[in-house]
Amino acid sequence: MERHLPLCLVTDREACKGRELEWVVRQAVLGGVTMVQLREKSLSTRKFIELALLLKGMLKPLNVPLVINDRVDVALAVDADGVHVGQSDMPIPLLHQLLPKGKIIGLSAETEADVLEANAFELTYLAVSPLYATASKTDTAPPWGLQGLAWVKAHSKHPLLVIGGVDPPTATQCASLGASGVAVISAICSAQSPKEAAESLMVALDKGIEARKLN
Ligand SMILES: Cc1ncc(COP(=O)(O)OP(=O)(O)O)c(N)n1
Ligand SMILES: Cc1ncsc1CCOP(=O)(O)O
Numbered sequence: 255m256e257r258h259l260p261l262c263l264v265t266d267r268e269a270c271k272g273r274e275l276e277w278v279v280r281q282a283v284l285g286g287v288t289m290v291q292l293r294e295k296s297l298s299t300r301k302f303i304e305l306a307l308l309l310k311g312m313l314k315p316l317n318v319p320l321v322i323n324d325r326v327d328v329a330l331a332v333d334a335d336g337v338h339v340g341q342s343d344m345p346i347p348l349l350h351q352l353l354p355k356g357k358i359i360g361l362s363a364e365t366e367a368d369v370l371e372a373n374a375f376e377l378t379y380l381a382v383s384p385l386y387a388t389a390s391k392t393d394t395a396p397p398w399g400l401q402g403l404a405w406v407k408a409h410s411k412h413p414l415l416v417i418g419g420v421d422p423p424t425a426t427q428c429a430s431l432g433a434s435g436v437a438v439i440s441a442i443c444s445a446q447s448p449k450e451a452a453e454s455l456m457v458a459l460d461k462g463i464e465a466r467k468l469n
């Protein structure tokens with residue numbers, strides 16, 4: 255279950271500060287990103303598919319899985335490695351019907367009820383969303399905070415991926431509370447060096463894992 259964690263880059267072309275998304279993704283992977291989620295909210299279906307194929311062509315040889323946000327049809331069209339859905343997207347039981355076996359399935363949990371309901375599903379990971387309020391996505395539920403994350407850890411059977419305002423110190427705290435990994439937009443897409451930013455996040459996660467072992 256943990257094979258595609260712990261550091262997920264969620265793409266956002268606007269956050270890339272004028273640099274090509276393809277360059278940012280490549281740098282991030284060189285820095286240690288272990289999974290990429292293509293998140294596009296305004297591209298046409300055709301352009302979305304073209305971009306997904308471009309990223310797949312880059313990521314496949316590097317053994318880094320590509321997950322598509324929201325769009326099961328796009329994921330199927332490009333034979334992506336999986337899909338991430340939220341509480342208003344395709345229901346998980348339908349996703350299982352539509353996707354071939356073995357694909358990554360990620361689900362966002364925004365409330366305690368979402369977390370408990372998700373225990374009935376087979377998921378690759380449950381996203382704790384958002385940990386903190388973030389300018390990268392403003393239509394979120396109230397943030398979980400670290401106490402909320404601890405609650406989710408105690409009540410969920412799934413590996414947890416934490417998203418929303420995550421930077422290296424926060425990544426350490428998340429890992430030390432038992433999260434399996436973190437997902438970020440701005441900490442990598444908007445960094446001067448996406449490669450160094452990814453490296454710092456990986457070091458921070460390792461620190462958190464060590465801290466957890468000592469507890
Ligand atoms: C890893 C990860 N976690 C949470 C989300 C948010 O998903 P969702 O609630 O469906 O919101 P949108 O991203 O679709 O706006 C995510 N994409 N990735
Ligand atoms: C897609 C998404 N889902 C919940 S918060 C978020 C945005 C995370 O962006 P950042 O890492 O810049 O806070």
Ligand SMILES: [Mg+2]
Nearest residue numbers: 324339340343
């Ligand atoms: Mg969604």
